[in-house]
Amino acid sequence: xxxxxxxxxxxxxxYLSVFQAISQPKKVEIIKFEHLQxxxxxxxxxxxxxxxxxxxxxxxxxELPSLENLSKEYSTKxxxxxxxxxxxxxxxxxxxxxxxxxxxxxxxxxxxxxxxYNAWIDEVDKDWSGTIPATLLVxxxxxxxxxxEGQVNMEHFLEELKKMIPTAGAN
Amino acid sequence: MKxxxxxxxxxxxxxxxxxxxxxxxxxxxxxxxxxxxDKGYGIGDIVADFKLKSTSGGxxxxxxxxxxxxxxxxFTCNHxxxxxxxxxxxxxxxxxxxxxGYPVLAINPNDPTAYEEDSFENMQAVAKSKGYTFEYxxxxxxxxxxxxxxxxxxxAYVVKREGDKFIMQYIGGIDDNTQDANGVTKxxxxxxxxxxxxxxxxxxxxxxxxxCAIKWKGV
Numbered sequence: 602x603x604x605x606x607x608x609x610x611x612x613x614x615x616y617l618s619v620f621q622a623i624s625q626p627k628k629v630e631i632i633k634f635e636h637l638q639x640x641x642x643x644x645x646x647x648x649x650x651x652x653x654x655x656x657x658x659x660x661x662x663x664e665l666p667s668l669e670n671l672s673k674e675y676s677t678k679x680x681x682x683x684x685x686x687x688x689x690x691x692x693x694x695x696x697x698x699x700x701x702x703x704x705x706x707x708x709x710x711x712x713x714x715x716x717x718y719n720a721w722i723d724e725v726d727k728d729w730s731g732t733i734p735a736t737l738l739v740x741x742x743x744x745x746x747x748x749x750e751g752q753v754n755m756e757h758f759l760e761e762l763k764k765m766i767p768t769a770g771a772n
Numbered sequence: 773m774k775x776x777x778x779x780x781x782x783x784x785x786x787x788x789x790x791x792x793x794x795x796x797x798x799x800x801x802x803x804x805x806x807x808x809x810d811k812g813y814g815i816g817d818i819v820a821d822f823k824l825k826s827t828s829g830g831x832x833x834x835x836x837x838x839x840x841x842x843x844x845x846x847f848t849c850n851h852x853x854x855x856x857x858x859x860x861x862x863x864x865x866x867x868x869x870x871x872x873g874y875p876v877l878a879i880n881p882n883d884p885t886a887y888e889e890d891s892f893e894n895m896q897a898v899a900k901s902k903g904y905t906f907e908y909x910x911x912x913x914x915x916x917x918x919x920x921x922x923x924x925x926x927x928a929y930v931v932k933r934e935g936d937k938f939i940m941q942y943i944g945g946i947d948d949n950t951q952d953a954n955g956v957t958k959x960x961x962x963x964x965x966x967x968x969x970x971x972x973x974x975x976x977x978x979x980x981x982x983x984c985a986i987k988w989k990g991v
Contacts, residue, residue, distance in 0.1 A: 733985070
């Protein structure tokens with residue numbers, strides 16, 4: 602009983618520290634997959650949208666503004682957008698941060714520094730081939746998890762997102 | 773008489789119900805979002821030969837190089853930063869394995885109208901300036917990339933010749949570190965070819981990797 606409580610507190614602390622670290626304006630944290638995995642597997646009443654992109658990926662750059670707009674539209678809901686850049690860490694200052702500033706991206710942006718893709722791609726989704734953009738919607742409280750490879754079909758994406766909007770009073 | 777009427781009614785009603793159920797199924801499937809599942813070759817599949825325009829002039833096929841025991845086939849291109857990051861490693865693979873019977877065949881599947889850098893002229897320019905020792909081919913129809921199930925660049929495949937056929941042996945990334953060649957710990961393609969050269973099966977025959985999505989024509 603006691604250790605469960607401890608674990609919960611630990612997770613909460615971890616969650617909060619991660620949240621704090623990556624919500625600082627114009628700062629893009631470099632994270633490891635372990636970090637991301639904990640977020641994905643964390644049971645929360647907030648729906649998490651993890652979007653994989655990169656500044657060098659043209660379809661990603663085309664799609665990002667529409668997702669950014671959605672994040673604004675849904676900002677009052679318990680929905681959290683996390684934009685995960687697949688750029689190389691060496692390009693953080695020169696490419697990623699200027700891109701985020703230029704495109705006025707307010708969502709949380711992190712850079713995933715995990716070069717052995719084969720070691721973790723399946724952990725995000727078994728059906729993910731590795732192509733980006735890719736987007737994962739997850740809400741463990743609702744036991745829902747939907748994955749999109751390539752640019753999302755907006756109609757289908759919104760349909761899934763609407764099913765995953767946490768209602769007030771839900772735990 | 774009455775019984776018969778009731779039976780008839782039941783019969784009609786149930787027919788209508790079955791019909792409606794059928795329609796519901798049809799509609800349910802209609803509403804299903806279209807799936808773009810074209811997985812391409814799997815391990816052990818026979819790989820169809822191709823004839824593609826080469827930057828070295830003329831067309832190249834797998835069959836024409838009789839001394840090849842197989843090929844390291846890499847879908848790559850000029851514009852993609854991940855392809856660029858692997859360029860020298862692809863060149864090194866050819867230097868190391870062409871003489872042992874596994875030359876590199878590089879194939880650019882991108883629509884050049886979307887990426888000017890990926891035009892045939894620019895492929896020729898890069899092959900020349902970098903001194904490619906391997907064939908750099910253009911998959912103009914994109915049919916070869918489709919047959920392989922390639923989705924991004926770079927994507928590597930190893931095929932082995934068995935008689936007059938080529939059999940798929942490895943599908944995936946080149947190694948486990950795109951950004952830093954010095955940080956590589958797992959050389960997937962090399963390990964695959966090394967196994968084949970000593971007549972052993974490939975241990976890790978499928979890996980996942982990240983790269984630039986292939987730009988398909990008309991999409």
